[in-house]
Amino acid sequence: MADTTVTVKCLVWDLDNTLWQGTLLEDGEVRLYPGVRELIQLLDSRGILQSIASKNDHDHAWAKLEELGVAEYFVLPHIGWSPKSGSIRSIAEELRFAHGTMAFVDDQAAEQAEVAFHLPAVRCYSADEVAGLAELPEFNPETVTQDARRRREMYQAGFRREAAQADFTGPDEEFIRSLDLEMRIEHATVEHLDRVEELTLRTSQMNATGVHYSRETLAGLLDDHRNRVLVTSMSDRFGPHGAVGVVLVETGADVWHLKLLATSCRVVSFGAGSVILRWLTDQAAQAGAHLVADFRRTERNRMMEIAYRFSGFTGETCPCLASLPADDVSGLQRLHLVPVPQAPPTTMNLIAPNLTSVPGNRLSDVLRP
Template sequence: MTEAVRLVIWDLDETFWKGTITEGGVQEDSHFGHIVEALAKRGIISSICSKNDFDRAREVLERMGVWQYFVFPSINWEPKGARIAHIVEQVQLRAPTILFIDDNPMNLEEAKFVVPGLQVADETIIPTMLDNPLFAGKDDPSMKRLADYRLLETKSEAQEAIGGDTHAFLRDSRIRVELEYDIEKHIDRVIELINRTNQLNFTKIRLPDDQEAARAEVRAMTEGYDCHTGLVRVRDRFGDYGYVGFFLQRKGAGYNTLQHFCFSCRTLGMSVETWIYRQLGRPELTVQGEVISDIFDESNPCDWISYYQEGQDDAQAEIAGEGGILLCGGCDLEAVAHYVQPVTRNFRLFANTIRHGGEIRRDHSTIVACSAAPLPQGVSDCLEQSGYTQDDLSLDYASGAYSLVVFSFWGDLYYRTYRQYGGDAVLTYTPSNLGYNDVLSFYEPDLRGRGVPDSGIAAFRYAKANLIHNGPSDEKLFLGNLRRILSAIPPTTQIVLLAATERQLEPAILQRHRTFNGWLEAAWREFDNVAVLPIETFIEDDAEQVTSTHFTRPVYQRLAARLKSYYREIERQAAQTTMTAETTETVAAE
């Protein structure tokens, strides 16, 4: 075994348990369910490929209390090779990150032949798995990763049942792609895409924070004779997304690789990245870290995208209103921004960014609240030492410049918070895509191994020395932050709080989402200018919910349509109020 394991596919008889269902029965008190559960808490998923009767095997696993820990189980009498290939396709993982365990050597050889790169082992590996560094995974005590895969399983089943409604929507969107090869003309946008994208950045090779140094590095890396670079511009019938992607391809005799391949969340769910990857000839690509799109999924037709040709029926611009709109959130509102932006002359999107080799969660309530009033110097210093800048801490929602402000505080659902030792600062801190883990439990070599630059190491050292783990946001912290934010916004500004989904979730995650939504409802009752908008309102089918916080493109488009309608009503009422006031002044003057 050579690569960290992300999925284990288990045989059942004489492997997961002692005995066989059809010959003598199973010793139900002798099985490895505790290992499957422990792996799930490390973010490592388990599936099944067994030659057995499905209903009988499920009954045994349910009695053992472990059925819920398996996804995409394949239990029938067909040959295992093709079934394992289908599991690999369903989970959307690379074969070298998957381990198949079986007591039959012939089954192992068949699996290796049908699925090149698949790791295999016999049952003797099982007792040592939890001590093997290739099964270290990532701390996931709430088993969120398992929940996401169960959701993917449900989505896969639903997609087969509904017959591709999402694809019909995308085909109707008339998505057009244009490639811009003048990198020098748009060099700052290239830098921004490389350094600030994360969830659709497949390579995660960052540039220096110093702008001039970054420009020099871009120029140097695009000079090679074998270097093919381009910016990706996307349009559809709703409008122009601008330059949302960048690639740097090196291609010559015997090689075809991608050095950079990154996209903005503006086009999340449109499969632009998959289409571009195929247009480039499916070059070799080593995906770094977690991404939320599987460009290797050959079942994705991507037939709704074509190259842009000048003179096509471009989207018509909407008449822009006078009042401003502010969207503050994560990739959910980034996906919505394109649809909403044309309706106002004053639009701002305040979303997360990448800095010092890590994610800066600007959508978390602890950070958004910092803009409500001037910060004490000690708090400001702590935040800046932890990687934040004044731009992160000076969002102008209190300025009165906006008629509509939309907040998505979903970062508070899972990300940990930290309290300044001996000080008043409270913040979220997420270096190097460590996700929802307590980052203070890691050490400097862990971060250097993830490619964190010296500037990120400096921030991590400060955090280790000066921050105390505070856990995810609780009611007191979140509502305190929310009240500070909402109280600073003029009462004439209308505010929308985006509620989290309560659909198709595991019990622990469902409870967290319900609790979070309850906090939003408390704010709605307290502030007259606040409305709570559940994301579920815009989900028409389970297949449209990809994970607990990510959705297919139609969901974002429906949400945007509601926000635009709400904004238009705000504008209409404002105009009516102005007209009434002017009439009153005229009558008074007469």
């Protein structure tokens, strides 16, 4: 049974007599129902993806969607003659969404029943309910981050990127260089905090400790000149990746304490975590400080441990560890590195602040490529 307490991540639309008035192959001319364009745009602004499962001629229907000016809002449309449950299953698999986060709207009770029978976790709505969808709690996320508002754009860029990689015949590193990647590391602001909290909560494979930092805790760190809350975003020639990483580091005179490094699994293949670590190591070397990183092994973060080890961190004891407060996290290790200057990355352009500037005077941070 569908769970209405879970926020919808993707709404799948039928077309005839649902999205538009009339049957395309019979009437020829169709138009959007009143309020549908506004609903599509509103859900898109809330970070809810939208797709199509329609029994129609693909080329004819897609041309009509373009003519109506709404085609750009739909990802992975399935327009053909297959059962709609199969179309929705395929869309969910390609998006890597659980069925319980999918929703379907159709004017035909038989089509709703077919989907409900094969995919009982998918929420089904009739065309008569379209006008009220935006008011339902499942279509109202608690928070809408900047990345959420760009979610469709990021997914569409990802599809183009994957297609280009499938066609690329050279080494992986050459493909990465061909992307014209740019990584930007910047001090987090209040506007970033919802996404930063989300990264600490949802990132598991590339999360050094698995510790969740609440929005309130992060806000407190912003006001503490000893701590730096840094957010990493990436983009390439296909479009934005959005905010993909968070760094929490306390920059003392002799020791820099890396409390958390977490990056999205979406950018693991680009070596994002290693680039961030090399940059931070270089910054600590410029400051003449030891670098100590918190690490706690979880069931899924083996890749992060490897990244730390490849960057030169070891578990060897160091007198500098005595200057740090005792940890209160079970299983936490403190890894140590004596930093040396690092060369800039060769696979992407890095824009990052100078952490060796006076703590707290963040307007003086200098961006450098």
